[in-house]
Amino acid sequence: MSLVSVAKAAQLRAAFESAGAIPVETGVLQPAETLLDLYGEDIRARAYVTHDPVQGEMMLRPDFTVPVVQMHMSDGAEPARYTYSGKVFRRQERHPERPVEYLQVGFEIFDRADPAAADAEVFALFADLLKGYALRAVTGDIGVLTAAVAGLGASERRHAALMRHLWRPRRFRQLLDRFSGKTPMPPTRRALLAEADPMARATPMIGLRSEAEIAARIEALRADAAEPPLSAEQVALIDAVLAVKAPGPFALERLRDIAVDLPALTPALTRMARRLEALSARGVDVGRLGFEASFGRTSMEYYDGFVFGMIAEARPDLPPVATGGRYDALTRRLGQGREIPAVGGVIRPDALMQMEGAA
């Protein structure tokens, strides 16, 4: 990080303020429990953990979105636009050459009125601020994926399992293979289901997980074994959705074709169409704006609708220069009973300056 990055960050933040955002600050130390609840144990491999004798485990903020959402949910007025600028901290065990602290400048919109317009506002603002740089923009929509999974018509149990692992493509595929009968049942499970009374050997009972919980899981396994496998056609539909990769309007056309056999997609596609209109209205050339259905699946789990990234293709060594998306569900999880549609994104000034060769 250099002085020019700091100056660039200030300039970006000022631009976000001009776009109507209120500047906010968040603590560098965040309670670890909230982040662990959201991301699970994996966050420990990506964030620095420290300890406070009174407050317990704390993390050096790995991003701003979570504290900004918490702040808004506790005392924010509606609608709201926020901007922030500061360092985030990430452990880089697998890539020691990457920076462990770097600047992020962000812009977030909390607004119920018109989510498609808010999506377009964020994207168009980012595209405008970064228009001098050789970046490829790519978009996606996690809402299309969740609609596709819901549209499979699998049991509630299978649906929940697939949704839980939507952000882990390999595990998601394993589950699809299992539910479609492509991978056979593991021998241990086959043996368990063949037993008349497996609970008879559940002895002695130790630990917090109770006999009733074990029995309930065996019931669930029996029910799952009795459920017909997902058909090859159903799996093919999911694969077709995941494979969509084309400029926005063409991607929408392709998804509409798929929706003939997977009508549950339609509401998500209506939202996607409205977003494309809103983007056009803001001057974005959607005919050249890439849409990749799988985009955003491996990033932070909180995005649940529109997602976007701006990537320096000539510099594969750099992280995405900007990323963002919609996170309605996160406001619900952190809102203690309240929720509000929200969308936003961050720019990494250091990466921008490196593109210019100045950092």
Next chain:
Amino acid sequence: MIKLGVPSKGRLMEKTFDWFGTRGVSLSRTGSEREYAGAVDGVENVALVLLSAGEIPRELAAGRIHLGVTGTDLIREKLVQWDQKVEQMAELGFGHADLIVAVPACWVDVDTLDDLDAAAAAFRARHGHRLRIATKYHRLVRDYLRDGGVSDYQLVDSQGATEGTVANLTAEAIADITSTGETLRANHLKVLAEEPVLRSQATLFRSRCAPLDEADRATLRLLRDRIGV
């Protein structure tokens, strides 16, 4: 002078001495029983450094010793990008132990990582906290569970008597080193029917970070030649 780090006590030390001894390099402790000093006979200019097995990875990575004998488990847990810091020269054929994940034997429904993941999801919904796995091998176990697609768990630190944590209600499952599995069985635990997190054994490592002058290089060549690695 080439510095060779060897575990300072117990069977690991004795078996390491035996391993080198059968190859014509005699290692021995000098001074009193309690003094951590050693001698090397059979090759000139090699010094024996007696250390805790757990400290050998760090000393190798810092380049303070040139060679060291320790378990693969400790190297991989303690060194980020271990293969850039040390070279594995020879597996010594003893100190075998697997790092495994074990769950209560009464969990008749859990044998695979897929089962563990499903049980963890249900456990969290029922108990309001993530399923706790006690271990001291945080990095290795976290990587293993991520690759295995397990979520909704948390690691709790346990530096000893890990097998007892389940009965004591401080963890629901454990990840630990085991050689025979007897302690697991005695504590009513069973190993998952999956590949272990890691198969470990005593291994001779060479530091990629320790400085070597011409004389050191010659000594190292001679030593490698003598022990045949």
